[in-house]
Amino acid sequence: xxxxxxxxxxxxxxxxxxxxxxxxxxxxxxxxxxxxxxxxxxxxxxxxxxxxxxxxxxxxxxxxxxxxxxxxxxxxxxxxxxxxxxxxxxxxxxxxxxxxxxxxxxxxxxxxxxxxxxxxxxxxxxxxxxxxxxxxxxxxxxxxxxxxxxxxxxxxxxxxxxxxxxxxxxxxxxxxxxxxxxxxxxxxxxxxxxxxxxxxxxxxxxxxxxxxxxxxxxxxxxxxxxxxxxxxxxxxxxxxxxxxxxxxxxxxxxxxxxxxxxxxxxxxxxxxxxxxxxxxxxxxxxxxxxxxxxxxxxxxxxxxxxxxxxxxxxxxxxxxxxxxxxxxxxxxxxxxxxxxxxxxxxxxxxxxxxxxxxxxxxxxxxxxxxxxxxxxxxxxxxxxxxxxxxxxxxxxxxxxxxxxxxxxxxxxxxxx
Amino acid sequence: xxxxxxxxxxxxxxxxxxxxxxxxxxxxxxxxxxxxxxxxxxxxxxxxxxxxxxxxxxxxxxxxxxxxxxxxxxxxxxxxxxxxxxxxxxxxxxxxxxxxxxxxxxxxxxxxxxxxxxxxxxxxxxxxxxxxxxxxxxxxxxxxxxxxxxxxxxxxxxxxxxxxxxxxxxxxxxxxxxxxxxxxxxxxxxxxxxxxxxxxxxxxxxxxxxxxxxxxxxxxxxxxxxxxxxxxxxxxxxxxxxxxxxxxxxxxxxxxxxxxxxxxxxxxxxxxxxxxxxxxxxxxxxxxxxxxxxxxxxxxxxxxxxxxxxxxxxxxxxxxxxxxxxxxxxxxxxxxxxxxxxxxxxxxxxxxxxxxxxxxxxxxxxxxxxxxxxxxxxxxxxxxxxxxxxxxxxxxxxxxxxxxxxxxxxxxxxxxxxxxxxxxxxxxxxxxxxxxxxxxxxxxxxxxxxxxxxxxxxxxxxxxxxxxxxxxxxxxxxxxxxxxxxxxxxxxxxxxxxxxxxxxxxxxx
Numbered sequence: 001x002x003x004x005x006x007x008x009x010x011x012x013x014x015x016x017x018x019x020x021x022x023x024x025x026x027x028x029x030x031x032x033x034x035x036x037x038x039x040x041x042x043x044x045x046x047x048x049x050x051x052x053x054x055x056x057x058x059x060x061x062x063x064x065x066x067x068x069x070x071x072x073x074x075x076x077x078x079x080x081x082x083x084x085x086x087x088x089x090x091x092x093x094x095x096x097x098x099x100x101x102x103x104x105x106x107x108x109x110x111x112x113x114x115x116x117x118x119x120x121x122x123x124x125x126x127x128x129x130x131x132x133x134x135x136x137x138x139x140x141x142x143x144x145x146x147x148x149x150x151x152x153x154x155x156x157x158x159x160x161x162x163x164x165x166x167x168x169x170x171x172x173x174x175x176x177x178x179x180x181x182x183x184x185x186x187x188x189x190x191x192x193x194x195x196x197x198x199x200x201x202x203x204x205x206x207x208x209x210x211x212x213x214x215x216x217x218x219x220x221x222x223x224x225x226x227x228x229x230x231x232x233x234x235x236x237x238x239x240x241x242x243x244x245x246x247x248x249x250x251x252x253x254x255x256x257x258x259x260x261x262x263x264x265x266x267x268x269x270x271x272x273x274x275x276x277x278x279x280x281x282x283x284x285x286x287x288x289x290x291x292x293x294x295x296x297x298x299x300x301x302x303x304x305x306x307x308x309x310x311x312x313x314x315x316x317x318x319x320x321x322x323x324x325x326x327x328x329x330x331x332x333x334x335x336x337x338x339x340x341x342x343x344x345x346x347x348x349x350x351x352x353x354x355x356x357x358x359x360x361x362x363x364x365x366x367x368x369x370x371x372x373x374x375x376x377x378x379x380x381x382x383x384x385x386x387x388x389x390x391x392x393x394x395x396x397x398x399x400x401x402x403x404x405x406x407x408x409x410x411x412x413x414x415x416x
Numbered sequence: 417x418x419x420x421x422x423x424x425x426x427x428x429x430x431x432x433x434x435x436x437x438x439x440x441x442x443x444x445x446x447x448x449x450x451x452x453x454x455x456x457x458x459x460x461x462x463x464x465x466x467x468x469x470x471x472x473x474x475x476x477x478x479x480x481x482x483x484x485x486x487x488x489x490x491x492x493x494x495x496x497x498x499x500x501x502x503x504x505x506x507x508x509x510x511x512x513x514x515x516x517x518x519x520x521x522x523x524x525x526x527x528x529x530x531x532x533x534x535x536x537x538x539x540x541x542x543x544x545x546x547x548x549x550x551x552x553x554x555x556x557x558x559x560x561x562x563x564x565x566x567x568x569x570x571x572x573x574x575x576x577x578x579x580x581x582x583x584x585x586x587x588x589x590x591x592x593x594x595x596x597x598x599x600x601x602x603x604x605x606x607x608x609x610x611x612x613x614x615x616x617x618x619x620x621x622x623x624x625x626x627x628x629x630x631x632x633x634x635x636x637x638x639x640x641x642x643x644x645x646x647x648x649x650x651x652x653x654x655x656x657x658x659x660x661x662x663x664x665x666x667x668x669x670x671x672x673x674x675x676x677x678x679x680x681x682x683x684x685x686x687x688x689x690x691x692x693x694x695x696x697x698x699x700x701x702x703x704x705x706x707x708x709x710x711x712x713x714x715x716x717x718x719x720x721x722x723x724x725x726x727x728x729x730x731x732x733x734x735x736x737x738x739x740x741x742x743x744x745x746x747x748x749x750x751x752x753x754x755x756x757x758x759x760x761x762x763x764x765x766x767x768x769x770x771x772x773x774x775x776x777x778x779x780x781x782x783x784x785x786x787x788x789x790x791x792x793x794x795x796x797x798x799x800x801x802x803x804x805x806x807x808x809x810x811x812x813x814x815x816x817x818x819x820x821x822x823x824x825x826x827x828x829x830x831x832x833x834x835x836x837x838x839x840x841x842x843x844x845x846x847x848x849x850x851x852x853x854x855x856x857x858x859x860x861x862x863x864x865x866x867x868x869x870x871x872x873x874x875x876x877x878x879x880x881x882x883x884x885x886x887x888x889x890x891x892x893x894x895x896x897x898x899x900x901x902x903x904x905x906x907x908x909x910x911x912x913x914x915x916x917x918x919x920x921x922x923x924x925x
Binding site: 081 | 437438439440441442443444445446447448449450451452453454455788790791810812863913914915916920922923
């Protein structure tokens with residue numbers, strides 16, 4: 001049990017990991033736009049909502065994806081550090097070199113609440129959770145080397161904490177043919193979804209300034225000033241537009257624009273929490289009971305909006321009888337808790353060696369702040385049910401010593 | 417179904433196969449820079465407002481003030497040489513006579529006196545039976561109302577004593593010595609005039625005490641109250657052990673109630689902490705005793721000032737811790753002339769010994785009185801005990817004084833750090849502090865501070881594993897070989913900053 005706890009702790013966060021739309025996407029490392037069927041199309045490409053013989057059903061909790069990770073450490077290095085009796089200067093340098101500017105811990109989760117399709121319509125609901133905490137590399141340097149520099153400044157960019165949780169109720173409509181196309185053009189289907197967002201809890205770092213310095217002339221000075229903004233109870237909207245086309249009998253292409261006119265407004269309970277700590281020109285010889293000041297202030301905050309910036313996705317899917325291959329390219333337009341501006345290319349592979357045994361593999365190539373992600377999934381499929389289990393690893397090809405984060409996903413669909 | 421599970425378990429095995437080390441955090445070394453001390457030691461702190469002061473030019477000086485006074489002068493007693501007997505008294509006529517009061521060689525001459533005690537004896541003998549009136553009048557002995565003393569005869573024939581208390585001899589403020597007593601005998605009898613009807617005798621054979629006296633003294637000695645003249649001096653920081661004073665001054669402001677000028681005779685005795693003593697006579701620069709002016713108005717004392725410089729400088733060279741005036745008397749003699757005194761009269765002396773801080777310094781340890789207390793938290797004590805590997809102490813010192821010193825800071829866990837007793841401290845750190853302008857000093861070009869760095873051992877650091885750490889400074893001045901003035905302005909100070917650079921072994925959790 002301790003082993004898994006360590007894995008989770010090490011995995012606590014990964015810079016650049018974006019939200020999980022639905023758990024099944026983890027099976028393909030996010031190359032899932034044209035693979036989403038039934039209720040899932042509500043979140044990936046509503047154009048693929050189409051008349052089905054069966055009604056697709058989601059049950060609460062059974063479609064769940066969870067990610068924990070970090071941006072620097074892996075099991076291999078953990079084992080190396082724990083095997084050392086004393087860390088040498090080289091060991092400390094190696095540890096510090098693994099951080100760019102900060103240590104970021106992140107956890108996200110997505111869980112289905114309910115969903116069903118009827119005709120070319122789908123109604124579904126999911127619960128989503130995002131959290132991230134970053135601490136500056138300078139703190140780690142302080143911990144490992146001591147206060148060898150005269151002063152240290154800490155900024156919001158590398159020292160922050162944020163958390164967001166909300167649920168959505170999304171209605172989608174698809175299978176809408178694009179009119180006025182020349183006859184020589186392949187048919188293009190369009191769709192859209194609109195989601196009502198119900199904000200549960202929001203926490204973000206509104207402001208942060210930190211300073212620590214010491215010298216023989218001025219003594220030691222320390223100041224920390226952090227303002228956290230919290231919100232409970234919010235509402236919002238999330239829209240998606242999508243279309244796809246089966247260019248050839250085995251090849252599909254699609255494009256979506258997610259987070260159209262999307263935002264989450266927090267207006268029910270808003271609080272700003274400010275923590276201040278300050279000590280100036282301290283020498284050991286003059287330390288008294290009042291050598292520092294600290295305050296904790298809680299004030300009513302103003303209504304605020306969590307932005308959900310648009311994100312463009314294009315995808316291709318090539319399908320054969322026992323095999324399908326897909327590629328998705330995603331480009332966000334702004335960094336946010338659910339998007340980033342670094343584009344990423346993901347590819348997915350599904351093998352069906354036996355009719356009841358789907359095996360999946362996915363890879364998302366590293367680019368910008370996005371780490372390498374590889375997914376491995378396996379499932380069981382029958383006429384009216386499909387279930388599966390997948391694991392996704394970060395910054396390593398296989399789950400193991402080099403992983404800096406892990407995702408787990410379960411999937412269960414029932415249709416009748 | 418088992419087949420399917422194999423695949424699923426296979427994924428998990430990828431993870432569970434990971435070999436994870438036990439989470440035992442290794443140790444590592446960190447360097448901590450901790451500002452320790454930033455203290456300014458102004459020379460002004462030496463000024464205690466009691467023994468060490470500053471003058472208008474901010475020059476420090478040693479000062480001791482106090483007051484001493486003579487005991488009340490008391491009554492002046494004289495024993496007149498009056499003893500006559502068998503003087504015939506004629507009938508019917510007034511018989512006048514003058515009796516010599518004092519011998520010419522007596523050392524006191526009276527012009528006026530108020531008697532507090534004493535008696536005069538009168539005898540009437542051989543009295544004719546027909547005598548009806550017989551009395552003796554002393555014209556120079558009067559009551560407060562100015563009435564002369566009268567003594568009537570009795571029939572005893574013996575000496576009758578008359579109490580003279582509250583009587584006055586002579587006339588107040590008279591310029592003339594009372595050398596004789598003028599008497600008159602008056603009688604009435606049945607005998608013809610000029611017929612002897614009795615004989616009489618007058619005798620003063622015991623001292624007469626005057627609580628108010630006017631006259632002259634040939635020699636009258638008034639001793640000083642010695643116990644009131646003792647002075648104890650406490651030098652801060654044991655300063656007396658390290659300096660020689662260049663000059664000193666004793667000012668005596670005297671208030672003399674007596675209506676006589678006096679000659680002041682006496683010595684000043686001083687002894688220092690080492691038992692070395694010196695005695696100097698209180699004389700002017702010509703070697704003469706000082707003359708104290710007498711009061712010219714009753715009830716208003718006369719003021720005189722005595723200034724001793726050369727002699728007192730010699731006295732203070734030994735940096736005395738105790739001074740007293742010995743062998744001292746106020747002498748009234750013939751040169752004092754006509755004067756007056758009352759029994760309650762005293763001579764008061766307000767003294768002020770001052771010595772500017774113009775020192776010659778020599779190599780002697782001075783200890784700062786108050787140790788600096790540092791409290792070490794339990795957590796830090798544990799950290800130091802278990803993790804401290806070594807440390808260096810960096811010092812920056814700015815000495816604004818014209819004197820240099822070897823400073824030592826003693827660290828210990830006892831508030832009563834005694835630098836001379838190694839059992840009271842754990843270790844000390846020496847630091848050479850150069851005098852202002854000393855070219856031997858290597859100074860930081862930016863702020864003029866001297867830079868020092870001292871390495872501490874693990875054993876030294878163990879001092880900081882106790883809840884309380886005390887540090888106490890001592891200074892051994894560099895000998896100056898000459899006198900240097902010490903001012904106490906805000907610009908005269910020693911500024912010391914210190915920082916610990918410690919190497920700690922972390923991870924002993």
